Amino acid sequence: MRAVLLRFAGAIPTLFGVVLVTFLLTRVLPGDTATYFAGPTASAESIAQIRTSLGLDRPLPEQFWRYLKDLSHGDLGMSLTTGQPVKTELINRLPASAELTLSGLLLAIGIAVPLGVLAAVRQGSLIDHACRVVTTAGVSLPVFFTGLVLVYVFYFLLGWMPAPLGRLDAFASPPPQRSGFYLLDTLLAGDIETFRAAAAQIVLPAATLALFALAPIARITRASMLAVLGSEFIRTARASGLSGPTVVITYALRNALLPVVTVLGMVFSFLLGANVLVEKVFAWPGIGSYAVEALIASDYAPVQGFVLTMAILYVLLNLAIDLVNRAIDPRARRGA
Amino acid sequence: MSAVLRVEDLSVAFHTRGGTVHALDRVGFTVGAGETMALVGESGSGKSVTAYAIMGLLEAAGRITGGRALLGETDLLATDLSRIRGRRVAMIFQNPRAALNPIRAVGRQIADVLLRHGGATSGNARARAIEALRAVGIPDPARRANAYPFELSGGMCQRVMIAIAVAARPELLIADEPTTGLDVTTQAVVMDLIQAMAVQTGMATILITHDLALAAERAQRIAVMHAGHVVEAADTATLLTRPLHPYTARLIAATPTAAGSLDALQSVPGGLPDLRGSTIPPCRYAARCERRLPACDGPLVTRSAGDHAVACANPLEAVA
Numbered sequence: 001m002r003a004v005l006l007r008f009a010g011a012i013p014t015l016f017g018v019v020l021v022t023f024l025l026t027r028v029l030p031g032d033t034a035t036y037f038a039g040p041t042a043s044a045e046s047i048a049q050i051r052t053s054l055g056l057d058r059p060l061p062e063q064f065w066r067y068l069k070d071l072s073h074g075d076l077g078m079s080l081t082t083g084q085p086v087k088t089e090l091i092n093r094l095p096a097s098a099e100l101t102l103s104g105l106l107l108a109i110g111i112a113v114p115l116g117v118l119a120a121v122r123q124g125s126l127i128d129h130a131c132r133v134v135t136t137a138g139v140s141l142p143v144f145f146t147g148l149v150l151v152y153v154f155y156f157l158l159g160w161m162p163a164p165l166g167r168l169d170a171f172a173s174p175p176p177q178r179s180g181f182y183l184l185d186t187l188l189a190g191d192i193e194t195f196r197a198a199a200a201q202i203v204l205p206a207a208t209l210a211l212f213a214l215a216p217i218a219r220i221t222r223a224s225m226l227a228v229l230g231s232e233f234i235r236t237a238r239a240s241g242l243s244g245p246t247v248v249i250t251y252a253l254r255n256a257l258l259p260v261v262t263v264l265g266m267v268f269s270f271l272l273g274a275n276v277l278v279e280k281v282f283a284w285p286g287i288g289s290y291a292v293e294a295l296i297a298s299d300y301a302p303v304q305g306f307v308l309t310m311a312i313l314y315v316l317l318n319l320a321i322d323l324v325n326r327a328i329d330p331r332a333r334r335g336a
Numbered sequence: 337m338s339a340v341l342r343v344e345d346l347s348v349a350f351h352t353r354g355g356t357v358h359a360l361d362r363v364g365f366t367v368g369a370g371e372t373m374a375l376v377g378e379s380g381s382g383k384s385v386t387a388y389a390i391m392g393l394l395e396a397a398g399r400i401t402g403g404r405a406l407l408g409e410t411d412l413l414a415t416d417l418s419r420i421r422g423r424r425v426a427m428i429f430q431n432p433r434a435a436l437n438p439i440r441a442v443g444r445q446i447a448d449v450l451l452r453h454g455g456a457t458s459g460n461a462r463a464r465a466i467e468a469l470r471a472v473g474i475p476d477p478a479r480r481a482n483a484y485p486f487e488l489s490g491g492m493c494q495r496v497m498i499a500i501a502v503a504a505r506p507e508l509l510i511a512d513e514p515t516t517g518l519d520v521t522t523q524a525v526v527m528d529l530i531q532a533m534a535v536q537t538g539m540a541t542i543l544i545t546h547d548l549a550l551a552a553e554r555a556q557r558i559a560v561m562h563a564g565h566v567v568e569a570a571d572t573a574t575l576l577t578r579p580l581h582p583y584t585a586r587l588i589a590a591t592p593t594a595a596g597s598l599d600a601l602q603s604v605p606g607g608l609p610d611l612r613g614s615t616i617p618p619c620r621y622a623a624r625c626e627r628r629l630p631a632c633d634g635p636l637v638t639r640s641a642g643d644h645a646v647a648c649a650n651p652l653e654a655v656a
Contacts, residue, residue, distance in 0.1 A: 231434070232429060232431065232434040232435045233434065233435055233436055233437045233438065235393060235429070235435070236427075236429060236435045236436065236437075236497070236500070237437070237448075238393055238421065239391055239393060239421055239422065239426065239427040239429075240421065240422040240426065240448075240449045240452075240500055240501070240503075241417075241418060241419070241420070241421035241422025241423055241449070241452060241453060241504075242422070242448055242449065242452055243418070243452065244418075246448065246452075250440075250448075251437050251440070254439060254440075255437070255438065255439055258439075328439065329439055330439055330441075330484045330486075331438065331439070331484070331486055334484075334487070
């Protein structure tokens, strides 16, 4: 417990750094908020007036100080394009992104870990080669491309999947909000029909993300399993006559998962980035597409809020990985 | 004396990129019931390969190309070993800490084996694992059962290894350099423990070591290996006092004793021959041997007087 608190304390400077750098970056980006906001026909005076009213004519340190003060009250500012508070929008959109990213990650783990294990256990077999092909394809195809190909094949050509237009088609209504995850909420509400509709919508974008995340997970699982299977304690386990499943799962896989868990953290952060593009391709109403639209409009507040949210997610994620590692590895528990 | 294990003409080859390595060539020896037999030889002589071949633990490149290893009536080289390993034959290794699963409590590792072979149930496995830890002399076994290998000393880890190995009361224990890497006092304790367990359960032991002095102290019989051949085998006293093979004599001269001075120690000249390809000399020691005769280039024959066997065309004493 103390270690957890320490980790949080250690994250505070990181988060402050993120706040500072995003603030500065959004300020030096080309594009002028006031000009964009005033519209193409606005006169110079009205632009200047808007700039004053938004506080954009003040010196940067003063703007930053005001931003920090708002932040300490949990106020992330207003989006100029939508006129909504950034916090509300992020909270509304975050579950969509989280659901998509987690679905993609779970799908990837569910395929990549068994694939990597089988490839290592049957080295040089067909499944080993299949593993190699999938990992190579996964790393070499950009997500927006695989996304478009999947849409083209499964929606346009085959017609198996619904149109890539968000989390639900027009005929379904969203389930009562609990977790914000449609797949979970529909099941909690016992609404199988809407669950099917939500699942049908999420399959392609989640598969796109999974294909991208598969490669590193499968690779590291295979390499780590190979190393563990060649180690001395596996030889002991075999010499003790333990059954094949015990040797491979209980002895080898649990040890091999340590580096896999660490890599999962990295993969998840890649996915957070890839999400932005996938949300765009599939018109997914998540925080990624929200941030891209805001960035194009030079709308600072949503961009800052988005980056800060990502940073917090990332810190939480690393903490979770540490905790998982401690659960698996006694050396990590007693060492700290 | 009835033999627990009878190894006959065991040959092993490794297929590598550089060619086929004929690691073992017609290796044979027997281990009697309750007996400790030492396999002695320098690194690369094939001691461990012999053990792995018997246990069915050769790496993928290794192939058994001939021979038998009879454990009672069972030919270990021709049977599915999954129900024999750990139950009838067990093995302990050098570097005990690396030989234990680093992220599993030692008590559970013993329980795993007890559940598989020892007839333990999930209800009593833990209690029996603690009992096994007590039997190998680990103090406070109930607490130590929850320890991980990194929390125990090397000697403690080797005790745990021994507990795992003898959990199912095997007929034969193969101890591969069990004391290498332990400090001297711990070495003696570990060897005492292995022998005490052997006496208690009546199991036979194959002690694999490069240390002739250790073998002399602990084994009733010694088989000397050189480059994949068993060059000489005899009971310990005979082998040490009246060696027949020039290599055995050299090994004895290279082993320090309490009485002798260090200056009197001699190294064995030369190195092991290249065991790749088909042009291996029949006697693999010939190139290092000062007693070499033209007859040494003929087929290698193992002759024996009683249970003293030697594979040499020109032994130190004539063999009847």
